[in-house]
Amino acid sequence: MIEAAPITTIMRALADPTRRAVFERIANADEITVVELTRGSGVTQGAISQHLKSLKQAGLVTERPEGRNVYYRAQPEGLEPLVDWMSHYGVFWRERFANLRTLLKEIDP
DSSP: OOOHHHHHHHHHHHHSHHHHHHHHHHHHSSSEEHHHHHTTTSSOHHHHHHHHHHHHHTTSEEEEEETTEEEEEEOGGGGHHHHHHHHHHHHHHHHHHHHHHHHHHHHOO
């Protein structure tokens, strides 16, 4: 069975729409600073920092300090527990739909 703690942490991190938007901006950039993330987001720099903290704890982003700036980069392997969990249920639903298809063919040949 898949361990629940990392999946729960990842789901909680991505459940917030603002945090998800921050993650998407990071994922679409090679590297990005807090200042760049704040610009045009309508969210304060402090709020962005809190969202980054949650994303780091979930293993979804990493940081690289350079001088006065800290650069953030998406860590795609952080999504692996969630992808594994979704794959598990994908198999479950494919089997159920196949069974339903068979049943419907038996009912109405």
